[in-house]
Amino acid sequence: MNMERALDTLKTQGYKYTGKREKMVKIFANEDRYLTAKEVLEEMQEEYPGLSVDTIYRNLSLFEKLGIIEGTEWEGERRYRLHCGGDHHHHHLICKECGKTKRLNLCPMNALLGEPDDFKITGHKFEIYGYCHQCEPEQAGTEKG
Known part of the structure; x- marks a missing residue:
C-alpha cells in the first residue's frame, strides 16, 4: 500500500x-x-x-x-x-534488530497441514524472526538482546 x-x-x-x-x-x-x-x-x-x-x-x-x-x-x-497490499497470501521474515521485513511468498502451513479433515482454516499468522544482512551478529551463533 x-x-x-x-x-x-x-x-x-x-x-x-x-x-x-x-x-x-x-x-x-x-x-x-x-x-x-x-x-x-x-x-x-x-x-x-x-x-x-x-x-x-x-x-x-x-x-x-x-x-x-x-x-x-x-x-x-x-x-x-x-500493509503490503494485494490479496496474495504471504508471510514475513522480520529482522529482530532493525525491524525491517522481507516478504515470504510461500506458506509453511500448506506443508504442515494441507487441508485438515473436519476443520475449516479461516486465517493464521506465521512470522520468522532473525537478522537481516546489515544487522547480522558479527560472530556466528551470537544472539542479540
Whole structure:
C-alpha cells in the first residue's frame, strides 16, 4: 500500500482526513519496517508537541481495522507496518534488530497441514524472526538482546 491509497481508504470509509493522520501514514510509508507506537509518537512530537499516546493508539487501531497497516506481537509489544497490499497470501521474515521485513511468498502451513479433515482454516499468522544482512551478529551463533 502506498500513502495515496492509504489516505484514500480513510476518505472512502468516511473518516476525517487530518494532518495528524497524514503524518502517521507518511511515517509508515517512509519506513520499511515494523514500528512501535512510541516510535510513531516520537516521530510526530516535533510537529505535534501535545500529541498523546492515546491518540496514536486510537489511530493505529483504526488504520489496522481499515487495512492501512498490519500489526504483530513481538517481544511483548504490538508493532505496526504499512500493509503490503494485494490479496496474495504471504508471510514475513522480520529482522529482530532493525525491524525491517522481507516478504515470504510461500506458506509453511500448506506443508504442515494441507487441508485438515473436519476443520475449516479461516486465517493464521506465521512470522520468522532473525537478522537481516546489515544487522547480522558479527560472530556466528551470537544472539542479540
